[in-house]
Amino acid sequence: MAEFLLEAKNVSVTFGSGSTKVEAVKNCSLTLRSGEPIGIVGESGSGKSTLARVLAGLQVPTEGEIYFNGEPVYKGSKSYTGEARRQVQMVFQDPYGSLNPQLTGLNAVAEAVRIHDKTNKEESENRALKLLRRMGIAELDAIKKPRQLSGGQRQRVSVARALSANPTVLLADEPTSAIDQSAQAQLLNLFRGLLDDGLSIVLVSHDLGVIRYLTKRVYVMKDGVFVESGITEEIFNDPREEYTKLLLASIPGELGVAARRKLNKI
Template sequence: MADKLTNQNNNEYILEVKDLKKHFHVGKGIVKAVDGVTFSVKKGETLGLVGESGCGKSTTGRTIIQLYEPTGGEIIFKGNKIEKLKGKKLKQFNREMQMIFQDPYASLNPRMTVADIIGEGIDIHNLATGKERMERIYHLLETVGLNKEHANRFPHEFSGGQRQRIGIARALAVEPDFIIADEPISALDVSIQAQVVNLLQDLQKEKGLTYLFIAHDLSMVKHISDRIGVMYLGNLVELAESVELYESPLHPYTEALLSAIPLPDPKVERTRERIILEGDVPSPMNPPSGCRFRTRCPKAMPECAIETPKLKEIKPGHFVACHLYN
């Protein structure tokens, strides 16, 4: 079995993302999908990443795991700069960081059996062969709530929830330390979503996993995350511990997002003020000057159009990018 990547910095963060940028050339323009995002993830925690569709959260995840090549910035995993990894170390990184994809219908090869889908990573990293390989696949299926009889079936024979469990088993097959879960429950029925989230939490406790959990379901993100980052149009606008963010949001965009979460008590729902944002999300090909949220912000000031606010720590562990707190 290959050695694990060693943490050269010996600090508490397993992942550090510094000023990450990912731009796409579209025609004669440039889409700034991710434009200067900075955050860190502690070993063993779940960092939630939320925002409207198109804010760049999924692109952030895919760039971190190197499905997209970064346009700029640094990605540091266990103290190692990812862009400098080569040979055995790059292969080891590809084993230690895995991804669970959003669409359980598109992320599994329809021509491969479940055993081959889960076993592919085992084969690439030479983790087991023959009988030991199949026993490992059976164990992984049981770990995610399926059984070994499913190993010889094809993806079309399963429900959406079962397919996502297969995707989770595939990610676990190479014994990763860090998993990027890119909206893993958005394509599932509500009744199945809680089962998958509970499974992810159980696996985290059992195996000591670290998650970057990307989603737009704010109530589910609160349930699973230790800390939460809020993205808007390619920028990180707020970052705080889960309870702190929900009880004391600082950024006007975060306040608007949280006001849209349905509450179970209809009496409280009627008395709560809903913040309705005016206008549409600007194009990432031509974002507004200064603060990108200013064109929809009810608290916008003249300086918001001039200077881009930087992410600053306003309270211990609570960061926000907003001129209201300068």
């Protein structure tokens, strides 16, 4: 058993070439232990979504390696072969694009269940319904097409679909940014419950409140580089880097107080 469940070593991602060259991620290293919730925080365009896609096996890194259970994830253009594929799942940012408009929530989840459990239609639908119910989606809503569901409901269906594979790691790319406050709270509580069940979560967000609520460790990203990383509480109470201070000071209310005080001191 490797020390880390998921590990990124010196990962860089470059898009385009010549004058249109964009370095989205520069030499980032990250570790995730089993059952641990970690966060990647940064402003829009800082490269955090790209890094999440690399971790999910959707974007081949230009440089560096990703290891899952000590095994390299990318082999040529292929990623997560065999059993490992099931274990790392992702929830996407846009709830409106993350569900196939042609399939009902139930069908979308049941399809994933059927393929992973190799069961028949009835059994997979039963398990899918169970998963959806756990996510707070009633049977009546499960048989609706995505266009009839709210953003929060869609996002919970996406989580149910990701969980249908029985993953050990869940990558959540800004899962709360496109849904309203009450739906956010509901989703975050769901994530809490999943953590209690032993799932490891990588939460990518620009919402510092969400990061503080859910994660134990956090990586602060700016322009494709990790500027600071460490225990979430420590970083929130005692930010070292100028960028982290600015980021934290921008939170209105109590959460940003420590950072604002620190900034004023300097």
